[in-house]
Amino acid sequence: MTADSLTRPDPADDPATFRCSVAARERDDPLFASAPPARRWLLVEHPGPWGFQALGGAGFSPAVVEAIDAFCGAHEARFQLIRRTAARGAPTEAGGRFAVVDSRIGHESVRWGRVDSPEALPAALADLEASTEPSDEPVYLVCAHGRHDACCAVRGRPVAAVLASGFADRTWETTHTGGDRFAANVVLLPHGLVLGRVPATDAVGVAERYAAGEVDPRLVRGRAGLAPAVQGAQHHARLALDEHSVDALAPLAVTNDEADPAVTTVRLAGPDGPLDVTVRERWIPSATPLTCSAGRTASMRTYELVALGGTRP
Incomplete structure (x- = not known):
């Protein structure tokens, strides 16, 4: 090369x-x-x-x-x-x-x-x-x-x-x-x-x-083996804290919102103690296929940040 x-x-x-x-x-x-x-x-x-x-x-x-x-x-x-x-x-x-x-x-x-x-x-x-x-x-x-x-x-x-x-x-x-x-x-x-x-x-x-x-x-899509909502919470926390350590932000607990199934709060091991990150699952429709061979359109999942450490963005 x-x-x-x-x-x-x-x-x-x-x-x-x-x-x-x-x-x-x-x-x-x-x-x-x-x-x-x-x-x-x-x-x-x-x-x-x-x-x-x-x-x-x-x-x-x-x-x-x-x-x-x-x-x-x-x-x-x-x-x-x-x-x-x-x-x-x-x-x-x-x-x-x-x-x-x-x-x-x-x-x-x-x-x-x-x-x-x-x-x-x-x-x-x-x-x-x-x-x-x-x-x-x-x-x-x-x-x-x-x-x-x-x-x-x-x-x-x-x-x-x-x-x-x-x-x-x-x-x-x-x-x-x-x-x-x-x-x-x-x-x-x-x-x-x-x-x-x-x-x-x-x-x-x-x-x-x-x-x-x-x-x-x-560049991080997520850590394999963790639930998508946890990966989403880690992503938002990494960006907010400018956290680059591979081992940072390990999940400690996951709580699903009883009133809204799309909302999840993930407690992470933050640098200064436990950090709660709340995310909302959302599906985005795509006008084109998501893979080269799919042949049809589909929707993609993402997680919006609702609150981080009790603070809403």
């Missing part, structure tokens, strides 16, 4: 082709409160090609698919295929490395293992202590799942290439992470922080900040 390649016209901006990421930018879609519900992650190395659905299109036997489904269901885990970028050099192997990542607050961890073939995955998942080893290295996942959505490939692959040039062992292209219209999407593990609209020119800086325990609130 050269500096010149970063300044060339982006194929996703071709006016002759509908691209959901372009439409989302034009609408200025709010990206926060859109991280997936995963509390853990199961990452399995696979060279591709990847089908529309990660697990169903991986070519695994029914026994392997069943074992992965059972593991993810039991552990509230999200399954992701991963592969090295072309810049990494080393080929990706089907059934090679795999990782189990815990993103729960206070339990953040990464464990890596290796199997000779996908058929060995069920046994490995049944005994993680024996089949995996803990790692202190963070993991950077960049959605580059072009068969799921063209924007993920067009915007994601350049970001993955730049990240791999600086952090080869930590960077992986991955399958659908959700929020195609926010491409390029980057997941920072083990914390499960999901970022959107990450420019290739900022990718290295994003990784460096994460290694230092910080994140840019403007």
Whole structure:
């Protein structure tokens, strides 16, 4: 990836082709409160090609698919295929490395293992202590799942290439992470922080900040595993407090308004003590599809700030 390649016209901006990421930018879609519900992650190395659905299109036997489904269901885990970028050099192997990542607050961890073939995955998942080893290295996942959505490939692959040039062992292209219209999407593990609209020119800086325990609130879609209302409350608190720490603003309690089901108050661990943030769920209709392949319009969810620390905006 050269500096010149970063300044060339982006194929996703071709006016002759509908691209959901372009439409989302034009609408200025709010990206926060859109991280997936995963509390853990199961990452399995696979060279591709990847089908529309990660697990169903991986070519695994029914026994392997069943074992992965059972593991993810039991552990509230999200399954992701991963592969090295072309810049990494080393080929990706089907059934090679795999990782189990815990993103729960206070339990953040990464464990890596290796199997000779996908058929060995069920046994490995049944005994993680024996089949995996803990790692202190963070993991950077960049959605580059072009068969799921063209924007993920067009915007994601350049970001993955730049990240791999600086952090080869930590960077992986991955399958659908959700929020195609926010491409390029980057997941920072083990914390499960999901970022959107990450420019290739900022990718290295994003990784460096994460290694230092910080994140840019403007790029944060949310922390995976937390309820959308909690993600929304954290977003508004981060902006109001100019809070960049990865571990800041952990949720302490969630209270739903009995009179208005759309209103939720989230108590967060603020820098000076508990902080109450009240948000209201709102659905915004879109005049264009939310993904490249949707074929129809839909509505998007967001969370408006009602009050922060007892003060209304």
